[in-house]
Amino acid sequence: QITLKESGPTLVKPTQTLTLTCTFSGFSLSTSGVGVGWIRQPPGKALEWLALIYWNDDKRYSPSLKSRLTITKDTSKNQVVLTMTNMDPVDTATYYCAHSLRQYPDYWGQGTLVTVSS
Amino acid sequence: DIQMTQSPSTLSASVGDRVTITCRASQSISSWLAWYQQKPGKAPKLLIYKASSLESGVPSRFSGSGSGTEFTLTISSLQPDDFATYYCQQYNSYRWTFGQGTKVEIK
Numbered sequence: 001q002i003t004l005k006e007s008g009p010t011l012v013k014p015t016q017t018l019t020l021t022c023t024f025s026g027f028s029l030s031t032s033g034v035g036v037g038w039i040r041q042p043p044g045k046a047l048e049w050l051a052l053i054y055w056n057d058d059k060r061y062s063p064s065l066k067s068r069l070t071i072t073k074d075t076s077k078n079q080v081v082l083t084m085t086n087m088d089p090v091d092t093a094t095y096y097c098a099h100s101l102r103q104y105p106d107y108w109g110q111g112t113l114v115t116v117s118s
Numbered sequence: 119d120i121q122m123t124q125s126p127s128t129l130s131a132s133v134g135d136r137v138t139i140t141c142r143a144s145q146s147i148s149s150w151l152a153w154y155q156q157k158p159g160k161a162p163k164l165l166i167y168k169a170s171s172l173e174s175g176v177p178s179r180f181s182g183s184g185s186g187t188e189f190t191l192t193i194s195s196l197q198p199d200d201f202a203t204y205y206c207q208q209y210n211s212y213r214w215t216f217g218q219g220t221k222v223e224i225k
Contacts, residue, residue, distance in 0.1 A: 046216060046218045046219045047162065047207075054212075060213050063119055104152040104207065104214075105162075105207075106167075108161035108162060
């Protein structure tokens with residue numbers, strides 16, 4: 001049974017760096033073809049893809065946010081970490097992590113709401 | 119970047135109606151397209167992958183079609199549980215893009 005759960009701060013100040021952790025079970029990020037991605041959704045708005053990391057440490061980023069994002073994995077801890085620098089109120093959103101085996105996200109975490117406010 | 123455009127943005131329908139949502143890609147993505155259903159406060163749920171393959175456990179009233187740049191999601195007979203927002207997503211070339219969503223409302 002594949003499960004994922006996001007964790008991190010619920011409130012960050014503008015200009016701060018956000019660090020989110022996705023802790024998963026039921027699969028290994030060392031298995032060929034497996035990936036974990038991050039997606040966000042501002043309140044009342046659409047889903048937006050942020051970043052992806054694959055079993056072979058290949059990393060992909062949204063072109064519009066690439067300069068602010070870093071994704072890493074810790075295979076031994078079954079965790080993927082996303083950092084986003086220079087946070088702004090427009091970055092207020094629910095942040096999801098998701099498992100991918102055949103290139104699309106099939107299992108999603110419950111999401112974590114991050115509010116950016118001073 | 120590959121852009122995904124869904125239409126309509128909102129759709130009003132009644133239980134039992136046949137519903138069709140369209141998704142267009144800004145360039146060819148072959149069949150690398152998925153559809154998701156999202157209800158308020160919940161994570162998206164995978165319905166369709168590879169444009170027309172039904173995810174296990176998803177009712178057969180959901181179907182997908184298309185290839186290249188134009189795709190459709192069809193609900194053959196809308197049920198009360200189907201009122202939600204639907205998103206298309208392309209996964210060509212190891213990057214993802216989502217459409218802006220289609221909200222299916224009760225008429």
